[in-house]
Amino acid sequence: DTGVSQDPRHKITKRGQNVTFRCDPISEHNRLYWYRQTLGQGPEFLTYFQNEAQLEKSRLLSDRFSAERPKGSFSTLEIQRTEQGDSAMYLCASSLEWDTSGNTIYFGEGSWLTVV
Amino acid sequence: QKEVEQNSGPLSVPEGAIASLNCTYSDRVSQSFFWYRQYSGKSPELIMSIYSNGDKEDGRFTAQLNKASQYVSLLIRDSQPSDSATYLCAVNDGGTSYGKLTFGQGTILTVHP
Numbered sequence: 062d063t064g065v066s067q068d069p070r071h072k073i074t075k076r077g078q079n080v081t082f083r084c085d086p087i088s089e090h091n092r093l094y095w096y097r098q099t100l101g102q103g104p105e106f107l108t109y110f111q112n113e114a115q116l117e118k119s120r121l122l123s124d125r126f127s128a129e130r131p132k133g134s135f136s137t138l139e140i141q142r143t144e145q146g147d148s149a150m151y152l153c154a155s156s157l158e159w160d161t162s163g164n165t166i167y168f169g170e171g172s173w174l175t176v177v
Numbered sequence: 178q179k180e181v182e183q184n185s186g187p188l189s190v191p192e193g194a195i196a197s198l199n200c201t202y203s204d205r206v207s208q209s210f211f212w213y214r215q216y217s218g219k220s221p222e223l224i225m226s227i228y229s230n231g232d233k234e235d236g237r238f239t240a241q242l243n244k245a246s247q248y249v250s251l252l253i254r255d256s257q258p259s260d261s262a263t264y265l266c267a268v269n270d271g272g273t274s275y276g277k278l279t280f281g282q283g284t285i286l287t288v289h290p
Binding site: 096101102104105116117152154156166170 | 219220221266
Protein backbone atom coordinates (compact mmCIF):
# COMPACT_ATOMS: atom_id res chain seq x y z
CA ASP A 62 0.00 0.00 0.00
CA THR A 63 1.59 3.27 -1.07
CA GLY A 64 -1.03 5.67 0.27
CA VAL A 65 -1.07 7.79 3.42
CA SER A 66 -1.35 5.48 6.40
CA GLN A 67 -2.76 6.43 9.78
CA ASP A 68 -2.72 4.49 13.03
CA PRO A 69 -4.74 3.72 15.02
CA ARG A 70 -7.88 4.02 12.96
CA HIS A 71 -10.08 4.16 16.02
CA LYS A 72 -9.31 5.11 19.59
CA ILE A 73 -11.61 5.32 22.59
CA THR A 74 -10.10 6.95 25.62
CA LYS A 75 -11.19 8.28 28.97
CA ARG A 76 -11.21 11.99 29.57
CA GLY A 77 -7.88 13.15 30.91
CA GLN A 78 -5.81 10.47 29.22
CA ASN A 79 -3.16 11.16 26.59
CA VAL A 80 -3.43 9.80 23.07
CA THR A 81 -1.01 9.70 20.15
CA PHE A 82 -1.78 9.24 16.48
CA ARG A 83 0.75 8.32 13.85
CA CYS A 84 0.79 9.23 10.18
CA ASP A 85 3.02 7.68 7.54
CA PRO A 86 2.94 9.83 4.41
CA ILE A 87 3.63 8.69 0.88
CA SER A 88 7.32 7.99 0.98
CA GLU A 89 8.67 10.74 -1.27
CA HIS A 90 6.32 13.44 0.03
CA ASN A 91 8.08 16.16 1.95
CA ARG A 92 4.94 18.06 2.98
CA LEU A 93 2.59 16.77 5.65
CA TYR A 94 -0.63 18.20 7.05
CA TRP A 95 -2.95 17.45 9.93
CA TYR A 96 -6.63 18.31 9.85
CA ARG A 97 -9.43 17.70 12.34
CA GLN A 98 -13.00 16.96 11.39
CA THR A 99 -15.94 16.88 13.80
CA LEU A 100 -19.33 15.43 12.95
CA GLY A 101 -21.28 17.57 10.53
CA GLN A 102 -18.35 19.87 9.78
CA GLY A 103 -15.67 20.07 7.16
CA PRO A 104 -12.03 19.37 8.01
CA GLU A 105 -10.15 22.15 9.78
CA PHE A 106 -6.46 22.76 9.23
CA LEU A 107 -4.30 22.09 12.28
CA THR A 108 -0.67 22.17 11.22
CA TYR A 109 1.79 21.81 8.35
CA PHE A 110 5.28 20.34 8.09
CA GLN A 111 7.79 20.71 5.34
CA ASN A 112 10.32 17.98 5.95
CA GLU A 113 10.91 18.05 9.71
CA ALA A 114 10.07 21.73 10.15
CA GLN A 115 6.66 22.66 11.49
CA LEU A 116 5.94 25.79 9.47
CA GLU A 117 2.40 26.64 10.49
CA LYS A 118 0.15 25.91 13.44
CA SER A 119 -3.51 26.82 13.62
CA ARG A 120 -4.91 28.55 16.67
CA LEU A 121 -7.03 25.40 17.00
CA LEU A 122 -3.88 23.59 18.09
CA SER A 123 -4.00 24.38 21.79
CA ASP A 124 -1.10 23.74 24.12
CA ARG A 125 -2.51 20.27 24.82
CA PHE A 126 -1.75 19.34 21.23
CA SER A 127 1.71 18.69 19.92
CA ALA A 128 2.80 17.44 16.54
CA GLU A 129 6.20 16.26 15.49
CA ARG A 130 7.82 14.96 12.38
CA PRO A 131 11.25 13.69 13.34
CA LYS A 132 13.59 13.09 10.40
CA GLY A 133 10.93 14.38 8.02
CA SER A 134 9.26 11.02 7.60
CA PHE A 135 6.33 9.89 9.75
CA SER A 136 4.50 12.32 12.00
CA THR A 137 2.82 12.00 15.37
CA LEU A 138 0.00 14.05 16.83
CA GLU A 139 -0.30 13.85 20.60
CA ILE A 140 -3.22 15.12 22.60
CA GLN A 141 -2.63 15.49 26.33
CA ARG A 142 -5.36 15.53 28.97
CA THR A 143 -8.06 14.74 26.45
CA GLU A 144 -11.44 16.43 26.71
CA GLN A 145 -14.76 15.37 25.27
CA GLY A 146 -14.51 18.20 22.77
CA ASP A 147 -11.46 16.51 21.27
CA SER A 148 -13.67 13.74 19.89
CA ALA A 149 -13.21 13.97 16.13
CA MET A 150 -11.56 12.39 13.14
CA TYR A 151 -7.94 13.41 12.74
CA LEU A 152 -6.92 13.44 9.11
CA CYS A 153 -3.37 13.36 7.84
CA ALA A 154 -2.47 14.40 4.32
CA SER A 155 0.75 14.64 2.36
CA SER A 156 2.05 16.15 -0.83
CA LEU A 157 5.29 16.40 -2.77
CA GLU A 158 4.49 19.76 -4.18
CA TRP A 159 1.49 22.00 -4.45
CA ASP A 160 -0.27 23.36 -7.48
CA THR A 161 -3.65 24.77 -8.29
CA SER A 162 -4.97 21.43 -9.51
CA GLY A 163 -5.07 20.13 -5.97
CA ASN A 164 -4.25 16.73 -7.36
CA THR A 165 -1.02 16.58 -5.44
CA ILE A 166 -2.46 16.31 -1.93
CA TYR A 167 -3.44 12.90 -0.65
CA PHE A 168 -5.53 12.24 2.47
CA GLY A 169 -5.25 9.27 4.76
CA GLU A 170 -8.29 7.38 6.00
CA GLY A 171 -8.28 9.25 9.29
CA SER A 172 -8.03 8.34 12.95
CA TRP A 173 -11.27 8.48 14.90
CA LEU A 174 -11.01 9.62 18.50
CA THR A 175 -13.82 9.18 21.01
CA VAL A 176 -13.31 10.66 24.47
CA VAL A 177 -15.68 9.25 27.09
CA GLN B 178 -11.36 34.76 9.72
CA LYS B 179 -11.51 33.19 6.30
CA GLU B 180 -14.85 31.51 5.77
CA VAL B 181 -16.33 29.08 3.32
CA GLU B 182 -20.08 28.64 3.40
CA GLN B 183 -22.08 25.98 1.63
CA ASN B 184 -25.79 25.81 1.00
CA SER B 185 -27.48 24.10 3.88
CA GLY B 186 -28.65 20.60 3.26
CA PRO B 187 -29.53 17.95 3.12
CA LEU B 188 -30.25 17.99 -0.59
CA SER B 189 -32.38 15.23 -2.03
CA VAL B 190 -32.78 14.66 -5.76
CA PRO B 191 -34.26 11.84 -7.81
CA GLU B 192 -32.02 9.57 -9.84
CA GLY B 193 -31.21 11.13 -13.21
CA ALA B 194 -31.78 14.71 -12.04
CA ILE B 195 -29.25 17.53 -11.78
CA ALA B 196 -27.89 18.22 -8.31
CA SER B 197 -26.68 21.76 -7.67
CA LEU B 198 -24.29 22.52 -4.84
CA ASN B 199 -23.24 26.06 -3.95
CA CYS B 200 -20.42 27.64 -2.03
CA THR B 201 -19.35 31.17 -1.17
CA TYR B 202 -16.03 32.27 0.25
CA SER B 203 -14.95 35.38 2.07
CA ASP B 204 -11.25 35.74 1.19
CA ARG B 205 -10.73 37.57 -2.08
CA VAL B 206 -7.14 36.35 -2.41
CA SER B 207 -8.29 32.73 -2.62
CA GLN B 208 -7.03 31.35 -5.88
CA SER B 209 -7.82 27.65 -6.06
CA PHE B 210 -11.13 25.99 -5.40
CA PHE B 211 -11.97 22.37 -4.89
CA TRP B 212 -14.89 20.04 -4.50
CA TYR B 213 -14.39 16.93 -2.44
CA ARG B 214 -16.75 14.01 -2.00
CA GLN B 215 -16.81 12.25 1.34
CA TYR B 216 -18.62 9.03 2.03
CA SER B 217 -19.65 8.35 5.59
CA GLY B 218 -16.65 7.38 7.70
CA LYS B 219 -14.20 7.87 4.84
CA SER B 220 -11.64 10.50 3.95
CA PRO B 221 -12.36 13.30 1.45
CA GLU B 222 -11.83 12.46 -2.21
CA LEU B 223 -11.04 15.21 -4.72
CA ILE B 224 -13.52 15.29 -7.60
CA MET B 225 -13.01 18.73 -9.17
CA SER B 226 -10.65 21.68 -9.00
CA ILE B 227 -11.04 25.08 -10.64
CA TYR B 228 -9.04 28.32 -10.52
CA SER B 229 -10.23 30.34 -13.53
CA ASN B 230 -13.56 32.10 -13.87
CA GLY B 231 -16.10 30.14 -15.87
CA ASP B 232 -17.06 26.51 -16.17
CA LYS B 233 -14.97 23.37 -16.01
CA GLU B 234 -16.50 20.08 -17.00
CA ASP B 235 -15.37 16.57 -16.16
CA GLY B 236 -17.77 13.82 -17.09
CA ARG B 237 -21.02 14.33 -15.22
CA PHE B 238 -19.51 17.05 -13.04
CA THR B 239 -19.31 20.77 -13.85
CA ALA B 240 -17.65 23.29 -11.57
CA GLN B 241 -18.46 26.97 -11.98
CA LEU B 242 -16.39 29.82 -10.57
CA ASN B 243 -17.23 33.50 -10.29
CA LYS B 244 -14.46 35.32 -8.46
CA ALA B 245 -16.23 38.68 -8.58
CA SER B 246 -19.15 37.21 -6.68
CA GLN B 247 -16.87 34.94 -4.63
CA TYR B 248 -19.01 32.01 -5.60
CA VAL B 249 -18.25 28.48 -6.72
CA SER B 250 -20.73 25.75 -7.55
CA LEU B 251 -20.83 22.11 -8.54
CA LEU B 252 -23.41 20.59 -10.83
CA ILE B 253 -23.86 16.84 -11.00
CA ARG B 254 -25.79 15.72 -14.05
CA ASP B 255 -27.64 12.42 -14.32
CA SER B 256 -27.32 11.91 -10.57
CA GLN B 257 -26.86 8.33 -9.42
CA PRO B 258 -27.53 6.75 -6.02
CA SER B 259 -23.74 6.23 -5.75
CA ASP B 260 -23.38 10.03 -5.74
CA SER B 261 -25.05 10.10 -2.32
CA ALA B 262 -22.39 11.55 -0.04
CA THR B 263 -21.29 14.74 1.66
CA TYR B 264 -19.81 17.29 -0.73
CA LEU B 265 -17.17 19.61 0.64
CA CYS B 266 -16.14 22.89 -0.91
CA ALA B 267 -12.56 23.94 -0.16
CA VAL B 268 -10.41 26.92 -1.03
CA ASN B 269 -6.67 27.42 -0.99
CA ASP B 270 -5.22 30.71 0.14
CA GLY B 271 -3.40 32.32 -2.74
CA GLY B 272 -0.79 33.51 -0.29
CA THR B 273 0.33 30.01 0.56
CA SER B 274 2.44 27.65 -1.46
CA TYR B 275 1.25 24.50 0.18
CA GLY B 276 -1.91 22.51 0.68
CA LYS B 277 -3.59 24.54 3.37
CA LEU B 278 -7.28 24.22 2.61
CA THR B 279 -10.24 25.94 4.21
CA PHE B 280 -13.32 23.74 3.97
CA GLY B 281 -17.00 24.51 4.14
CA GLN B 282 -19.25 22.57 6.44
CA GLY B 283 -20.37 20.25 3.68
CA THR B 284 -23.69 19.53 2.00
CA ILE B 285 -25.25 16.10 2.31
CA LEU B 286 -26.62 14.88 -1.01
CA THR B 287 -29.04 12.00 -1.27
CA VAL B 288 -30.00 10.60 -4.68
CA HIS B 289 -33.06 8.43 -4.41
CA PRO B 290 -34.02 5.82 -7.02
